[in-house]
Structures are given as structure tokens and as C-alpha cells.
């Protein structure tokens with residue numbers, strides 16, 4: 001037997017053990033599920049903080065060579081498959097299939113979940129509110145293009161909690177049926193990806209008409225139907241729509257990342273490092289925002305983001321969205337929130353959730 005065959009034989013033996021262990025683990029999780037239903041806790045079949053504890057313990061114990069992020073994705077798939085034995089988690093995302101939102105949803109919940117494409121960010125919120133799905137995943141900001149205002153606006157009319165965040169590295173591909181730039185007369189994509197590769201497009205495809213679509217998946221579908229059309233989309237779309245790659249990684253910034261939020265009905269329990277998002281409006285008078293920010297500053301709370309949006313019913317008045325380090329169950333944070341909320345006309349905690357950055 002050659003060296004490779006001998007090593008493959010050893011791998012086969014390990015795989016047999018893994019298979020047995022995966023199933024023994026699943027049996028135990030089923031037992032926990034039965035205990036939960038005896039105690040009428042079936043609505044808590046998914047326990048994100050327990051999953052997080054397992055991730056953190058496994059990463060601590062890990063001696064490599066597998067990196068921490070690979071350990072996390074392997075365990076994510078184990079949790080997803082285990083939950084699906086009882087009832088798969090249902091997740092709404094901005095569809096259709098193969099969008100970056102779809103990829104973020106898979107990253108957050110694993111392949112054994114059921115993914116429900118929604119036609120708009122508003123409908124993701126309403127699908128969660130109506131209990132049609134367990135969670136929704138919504139884009140909130142991109143490192144090149146900034147904030148997704150539509151998502152901020154949806155929080156105004158909703159009581160849902162942010163329970164997690166997901167960071168997804170975005171690589172953009174120019175795709176077409178032939179894979180040849182000379183064939184292309186028009187290009188399709190969502191306005192965000194067009195903006196994320198503006199300089200590349202100016203340099204290499206300046207004369208080609210750019211046509212906006214509601215998603216990168218719709219753009220890929222257009223490109224799959226017409227020889228002279230190209231799409232800017234992700235690799236998943238290339239595979240799904242059987243398109244050839246004209247150019248890869250055409251985003252202007254190498255670290256192009258989109259941050260997504262997980263929204264649900266339950267607040268998240270405290271993790272090792274947490275972030276809190278709040279939304280508030282204040283009196284239209286000199287120094288009122290400064291006074292609020294000083295409360296955070298005096299209490300040494302690190303702000304990670306501040307964003308304003310016009311109030312829809314009053315011109316030139318604003319709603320502020322602030323993210324900061326810490327969890328509302330931390331004693332210091334709780335005190336700051338009470339002080340700040342007294343000084344605001346309107347104040348709401350959107351959620352405290354694990355900091356994944």
C-alpha cells in the first residue's frame with residue numbers, strides 16, 4: 001500500500017468514529033428536546049447562548065491546525081443539523097436565492113435551516129413579527145458604501161430585538177454567459193455592488209450601460225438569459241446560474257465587508273463581548289445631542305457607531321442610532337441607559353448582542 005493510501009485508510013477510520021460521535025451527540029440533543037417539551041419550554045428549542053458557550057469552549061480547547069473560524073463553521077453545521085431533527089429553524093432573508101443576504105443567513109444558521117426569501121427588508125420584519133419565521137437577517141452597513149437606510153427605517157415601526165450580528169466578506173464578480181468582456185453591451189446589479197466597484201468599472205468597463213436591479217441574484221438571472229448582458233454578483237450566483245467569470249474580486253477595497261443583523265422576538269443573553277444598539281430622538285435645541293453623548297463619555301462607554309435619519313413626520317428633525325460596547329445587563333450600562341432615556345423625547349433599546357467584529 002502506498003503512503004497516500006495508508007493515510008487515507010487512517011482518515012477513513014477517524015471518519016467512522018466521527019460519524020458515530022455525531023450521532024451520539026444528536027441522540028443527547030434529542031433527549032434535551034424531550035426534557036424541554038416536558039417542561040413546556042419547546043419554544044426554547046433554539047438556545048443561542050448555549051451554542052455560543054460551546055463555540056467559545058471549543059475555540060479555547062482548539063490546538064490547531066484548524067483555525068477558530070473553521071471550528072465555528074463546523075459546529076454551526078452540527079447545531080443546525082441537530083435542531084433540524086426536532087424542527088429546522090426558519091430564517092427570512094432578502095431574496096431571491098444566492099444573494100449575499102442568503103450567504104449571511106447560511107453563515108449564521110447553517111445549511112440545515114429553512115431559508116425563506118423575502119422580496120423586501122420590510123417583509124423580513126413582518127415575517128418575523130407574524131411568527132412566519134424564527135429569525136430574519138437584514139443588511140445594516142457595508143464597509144465601502146455605508147449604512148443601509150431602509151433597515152434603519154424599519155426599526156422605527158417594529159418591536160423586534162437585534163439578537164446577533166454577522167460579518168460577511170463581500171467579493172464581487174463580473175459574470176456572463178460567455179465569460180468574454182467584448183460581448184457585453186449592458187451590465188446588471190444592485191446599486192450597492194455597482195458603488196462598491198465604481199473605480200474598477202470606470203477603468204475596465206466605462207462605456208457599458210449600468211442597469212440597476214433589486215438584487216445581485218436578479219442581475220445574475222438577467223445575465224443568464226442574454227448573451228450581451230453581464231452581472232455583478234457573488235460566486236454563489238455564478239454557480240447557481242451557470243455563468244462564467246469575466247473578472248473576479250472587482251470590489252475597490254480588499255476588505256469589503258457587509259454587516260448583517262439577526263432580528264427576532266427574544267433578546268440575546270450576555271456573551272463574552274457585547275454590543276448594544278439604541279435609537280432615540282431629542283429636543284431640537286442647542287447642545288442636546290452633545291449632552292447625551294457626554295453621558296456615554298463620562299461613563300467610559302465606547303461608541304462604535306452613530307447615525308442619524310430624518311424623522312418621517314417632521315422636517316429637519318432626526319432620529320439617532322447609536323451602537324456601543326456592553327450589554328444592557330451590565331450594571332454600568334443599565335445606569336447610563338436610564339440617564340440617557342430621561343433626556344430623550346423617545347428612546348428604545350434595539351438589542352444587546354454578541355460582538356462578532
Ligand SMILES: C=C(O[C@@H]1C=C(C(=O)O)C=C[C@H]1O)C(=O)O
Nearest residue numbers: 029032045046047050051079082
Ligand atoms: C441541545 C440543546 O438544544 C439546541 C442544540 C444545541 C446543541 O446541538 O448543542 C445547543 C443549543 C440549542 O440550540 C440545548 O439547549 O442544550
